[in-house]
Amino acid sequence: MPISSNAGNSTAICCESLGKRYKISRQARYQTLRDTLSEAVTAPFRKLSRGPARDAEQNHLWALRNLSFEVKHGEILGIIGRNGSGKSTLLKLLARITRATEGRVEVYGRVGTLLEVGAGFHPELSGRENIFLYGAILGMKRREIARKFDEIVEFAECGRMLDTAIKHYSSGMYMRLAFAVAAHLETEILLVDEVLAVGDAAFQKKCLGKIGEAAHAGRTVLFVSHNMLAVESLCTRAICLHEGAAVLEGSPGFVTGTYMKEWLPKYSETLYEDIRTAPGNEQIRLRRVQVRPQDGASGGQITVSTPIAVDLEYWKMDADARLDLAVQVQNEHGIVVLTTGKLGAQAAPAGLLRGTFYVPADLLNNGTYQLHGFVFMNGGTIATTWDDMATFEVLDTANESRGTYLDEWPGVVRPNLKWKTELIEPLPEKWNTR
Amino acid sequence: MKTPSTSEIEQVSMRRQIKTTYVAVHDADGSWRWRFRALWLHRELLYFLALRDIKVRYKQTVLGAVWVVLQPAAIALTLTLFLGRLVQVPSAGMPYLVFAYSGMVVWLLFANSLTESSNSLTANDRLIGKVYFPRLVIPISVVLAALPDFAINACVLGLMLAYYHLVPAWTLLLAPLLVVLELMAALGTGLWLTALNVKYRDVRYTVNFLVQFWFFATPIAYPVSVVPQRWQAWYGLNPMVGVVEGFRWSLTGEGPIPARLLAISAGMATVLLLSGLAYFSHTEDTFADFI
Numbered sequence: 001m002p003i004s005s006n007a008g009n010s011t012a013i014c015c016e017s018l019g020k021r022y023k024i025s026r027q028a029r030y031q032t033l034r035d036t037l038s039e040a041v042t043a044p045f046r047k048l049s050r051g052p053a054r055d056a057e058q059n060h061l062w063a064l065r066n067l068s069f070e071v072k073h074g075e076i077l078g079i080i081g082r083n084g085s086g087k088s089t090l091l092k093l094l095a096r097i098t099r100a101t102e103g104r105v106e107v108y109g110r111v112g113t114l115l116e117v118g119a120g121f122h123p124e125l126s127g128r129e130n131i132f133l134y135g136a137i138l139g140m141k142r143r144e145i146a147r148k149f150d151e152i153v154e155f156a157e158c159g160r161m162l163d164t165a166i167k168h169y170s171s172g173m174y175m176r177l178a179f180a181v182a183a184h185l186e187t188e189i190l191l192v193d194e195v196l197a198v199g200d201a202a203f204q205k206k207c208l209g210k211i212g213e214a215a216h217a218g219r220t221v222l223f224v225s226h227n228m229l230a231v232e233s234l235c236t237r238a239i240c241l242h243e244g245a246a247v248l249e250g251s252p253g254f255v256t257g258t259y260m261k262e263w264l265p266k267y268s269e270t271l272y273e274d275i276r277t278a279p280g281n282e283q284i285r286l287r288r289v290q291v292r293p294q295d296g297a298s299g300g301q302i303t304v305s306t307p308i309a310v311d312l313e314y315w316k317m318d319a320d321a322r323l324d325l326a327v328q329v330q331n332e333h334g335i336v337v338l339t340t341g342k343l344g345a346q347a348a349p350a351g352l353l354r355g356t357f358y359v360p361a362d363l364l365n366n367g368t369y370q371l372h373g374f375v376f377m378n379g380g381t382i383a384t385t386w387d388d389m390a391t392f393e394v395l396d397t398a399n400e401s402r403g404t405y406l407d408e409w410p411g412v413v414r415p416n417l418k419w420k421t422e423l424i425e426p427l428p429e430k431w432n433t434r
Numbered sequence: 435m436k437t438p439s440t441s442e443i444e445q446v447s448m449r450r451q452i453k454t455t456y457v458a459v460h461d462a463d464g465s466w467r468w469r470f471r472a473l474w475l476h477r478e479l480l481y482f483l484a485l486r487d488i489k490v491r492y493k494q495t496v497l498g499a500v501w502v503v504l505q506p507a508a509i510a511l512t513l514t515l516f517l518g519r520l521v522q523v524p525s526a527g528m529p530y531l532v533f534a535y536s537g538m539v540v541w542l543l544f545a546n547s548l549t550e551s552s553n554s555l556t557a558n559d560r561l562i563g564k565v566y567f568p569r570l571v572i573p574i575s576v577v578l579a580a581l582p583d584f585a586i587n588a589c590v591l592g593l594m595l596a597y598y599h600l601v602p603a604w605t606l607l608l609a610p611l612l613v614v615l616e617l618m619a620a621l622g623t624g625l626w627l628t629a630l631n632v633k634y635r636d637v638r639y640t641v642n643f644l645v646q647f648w649f650f651a652t653p654i655a656y657p658v659s660v661v662p663q664r665w666q667a668w669y670g671l672n673p674m675v676g677v678v679e680g681f682r683w684s685l686t687g688e689g690p691i692p693a694r695l696l697a698i699s700a701g702m703a704t705v706l707l708l709s710g711l712a713y714f715s716h717t718e719d720t721f722a723d724f725i
Contacts, residue, residue: 022723092722096566099719111566119564124490136482137565165493 011108012189012220013071013094018103019244020064020089063089064244066103073109073188076221078235078252080228080259086244087224091115091191094222109188109220112138116193118178123167127158127177130166134181148184155206156180176203183210190214193224204408208234228256229396260301260395268392275315281384283321284375287352288313291371291392294358303397304366304414308359312373312389319350323383324376327357332368337412345379362416365409366396469715472568479567483575487550488582502583503590506538513538513655526657526682529598532591533682537654539587540681543613544620544674545645547580551624552641555632559725569718570711573628577621584613595685603687612680615703619673622706625714632717632724653678658695670698673706 064086071077079087092098093105095113120137121130131152135145145152153159156177158169166174192211212234215221225231231238231252238255240248248255269290272278278285294307302308312325326341340357373386396409401416473480492498510531517523518530525533551573555562558572595602631637652674653661661669669675676699679692 097563098722113565116560116564119560122486122490124493125486129486129489133482133486136479137561137567139476139479139567142478142482 010073011070011106012073012075013069013108013222014104014106015070015094016068016104018064018067018090018093018105019062019101020086020093020098021101022061022063023059062244064093064100064241067241067244067246068103069239069246069249071220071222073220074218075237076215076223076235078231078238078255079222079224079241080226080231080238080256081241085241087241088115088193089244090241091193091222091224095191107189110139111189111191112182112185112187113191114182114185114193115191117175117182121166121174121178124165126164127162127166127169130177131181134178135184138182138185139187140185144186145181152177152180152184155183172203179203179207179210183207187219189220189222191222205405227396228260232256268390270390278315279384279386280314280375283316283318283377283383284323285315285317286312286373286386286389287315289371289373289390291390301395302392303395304364305361305397305416306394307361308364308392308394310357310359310371310390312355314353314355316348316350316353322347322378324379325355326374326376327389328372328374329359329364330370330372331365331412335412337364337369341374341376343376343379363413364394365411365414366394368393469568469570473570473574476567476571480571480575480578483571484578487576487579491579499586502586506535506542506587507590510535510538517655523656524659526659527688528600528682528686532594532598532600533657534655535594536591536682536685537652537678539584539591540612540616540678541649541652541654541674542587543580543584544616544677545649546583547577547617547620548624548627549641549645550576550580551621552627552631553638554624555628555721556635556638556725562725563722569721570625570714573621573624573714577617577624600686602685605684605687605691607684609681609684612677612684615673615680615700616677618707619677619699619703622703622708622710625710626706629710629714629717629721632721648672648674651675658692666695667698670695671702673699673703675699 067086067090079090081087089098091113092115093100094107095111095115097113097115118134120134122133125133131149132142132145136142153162156173156179158173158177161169161173166177169177190211208230211221211223215234215236221234223231223235235252238248238250238252239246240255240259248258269288271288272286275285275287278287280286288311290311291302292309292311293302294309310327312327314325316323322345324341324343324346326339326343328339329337331337368391370391371389373389375383375385377383402409495501497504513534514531518525518534523530528536554573554576555569561572562569627637627641651672658666658669658675658679676692676696680696680699683689683692
């Protein structure tokens with residue numbers, strides 16, 4: 001629909017040198033009155049001894065600093081960046097959940113926030129009661145909710161459970177209901193944070209579709225996500241935050257591409273420089289672990305279609321010891337995806353050795369992986385273990401098996417299996433409806 | 435004549451919508467007029483949150499409303515036995531049970547709304563961290579949610595009056611004003627405590643202590659007349675003194691209206707409410723950072 005082009009002339013959101021400073025409390029999360037009182041008593045003396053400026057700087061953290069940008073009505077702005085880069089803080093400032101320390105925010109239009117799906121649900125209340133409660137919390141009018149009630153229930157697929165307390169719901173159903181309510185919020189501006197990280201693949205697709213719908217209806221959406229594919233396909237523009245400032249801005253393809261190439265850590269490397277403190281025992285000590293794309297020199301990202309090489313460098317101190325290495329690859333759900341190694345009590349000279357194993361492309365699914373090392377002695381007994389030697393990230397990428405499907409690809413592994421489609425027999429004439 | 439296409443119609447209505455719902459510039463507009471407007475816009479949320487608290491309170495309790503009645507009745511009976519019968523405390527011309535029970539009914543509304551509103555922000559921490567709405571909605575909804583219990587107990591008081599063949603005077607029609615005064619005092623104190631509680635979790639522990647202390651400083655088990663005349667003005671600084679005394683007066687309609695006590699209490703309740711609102715509004719923008 002061409003509404004976006006029409007509405008695209010006016011400013012929806014305008015931020016000028018926005019900054020948010022948080023105070024870092026030293027031990028406890030909450031201040032107690034006693035702390036404040038004792039601080040008040042000792043503060044003048046500390047000022048005398050240490051000087052106030054240093055003290056003030058040390059206890060503060062700028063979650064956002066000097067951020068300026070503008071969003072026009074009808075734009076879908078993707079916001080990416082690592083954890084702690086200030087994405088969520090930015091949405092909280094725009095949503096008025098908290099106040100900026102410096103700078104200025106202007107928002108033109110009603111704002112709907114979807115920072116956490118289901119914040120405000122009460123477990124003791126029924127699905128029906130929660131729809132109205134959550135709707136009201138998100139800023140909907142009672143009549144508006146009543147009008148969309150059937151639509152919400154249908155979207156959430158929870159019709160039978162409507163009068164059951166939601167504490168009896170499965171987590172999937174709970175999330176579906178929460179998103180269903182939120183998805184029917186009709187505000188000019190929608191702030192969305194990572195809600196797609198919940199629910200099964202089919203429901204994620206539905207959620208993405210709903211956000212896309214909002215975009216087509218000419219609404220302004222700010223979309224924080226780690227899902228580069230979703231950002232690329234949904235957004236009209238993207239910014240990348242790093243340590244509270246916008247480091248990239250432009251077309252979604254450019255921003256996500258540059259971010260993956262330049263702002264994510266290239267590959268994971270762990271180095272133990274001091275042989276005396278490195279993990280291991282008197283026979284063997286770890287020196288370096290590196291996970292890299294197999295065509296190492298290119299220094300690119302590891303994606304699901306990158307062949308990976310893992311180098312293990314270690315000091316072998318005992319020339320006579322017969323040691324074998326094995327490595328377990330564990331995914332973020334704690335599942336051991338595979339174990340690799342060559343056991344057989346192999347002989348090797350003493351010195352700095354390097355063992356390398358290769359993981360072919362199209363084997364690991366996207367996600368975060370941990371490597372755990374095991375050293376076997378004399379072909380059977382475990383001599384020492386190297387827990388969590390290295391962590392690395394396998395990124396998702398568009399490839400031929402995906403087509404235009406952009407959501408999560410479920411599975412522990414993601415091999416690119418061969419598919420063949422063939423015609424067994426043509427459709428009989430009598431069933432041909434065309 | 436060319437008829438406008440659907441998309442053109444939608445464009446027009448969209449533009450109009452953007453214009454009419456232009457809420458605009460939300461930095462640092464902390465004026466009271468704006469705050470009350472925001473509160474008014476969220477009146478339905480106020481209703482749903484109060485409804486939630488009421489529903490949840492009665493869900494999964496076997497006896498439900500019986501608990502509401504039991505608490506003031508048990509305390510009033512105990513007071514009647516020990517103070518009324520044994521110590522022979524005067525009761526301003528009423529049967530002591532009616533005297534104590536009427537005090538308890540009014541007191542519990544205050545005590546419950548004060549306790550609940552003091553904990554209200556921390557009890558709704560997830561909401562505050564994730565959704566925006568005027569934070570005032572939370573403590574106000576909690577105070578409103580205390581009203582049904584009060585209504586139930588007021589009905590029991592009515593039954594008790596009938597049992598004693600007492601007919602309330604026309605002055606009872608003024609009682610709702612006293613309830614308003616009481617809620618002002620409870621909300622004002624609750625706003626202070628709940629805003630402080632976000633930052634200093636010690637406050638939670640002081641609330642129970644405060645309520646107990648306040649109970650003894652309020653003429654529930656004893657009449658105001660036992661307090662020496664020269665202390666009465668100071669005594670009236672506790673807004674609940676005027677409320678409880680005024681409520682009993684409105685029941686019987688005997689004697690002159692306790693005007694001086696009521697005036698002091700009303701003044702104090704206003705001070706509490708306004709200062710509570712001011713402190714709450716001063717800190718509400720940073721609740722999400724501390725909660």
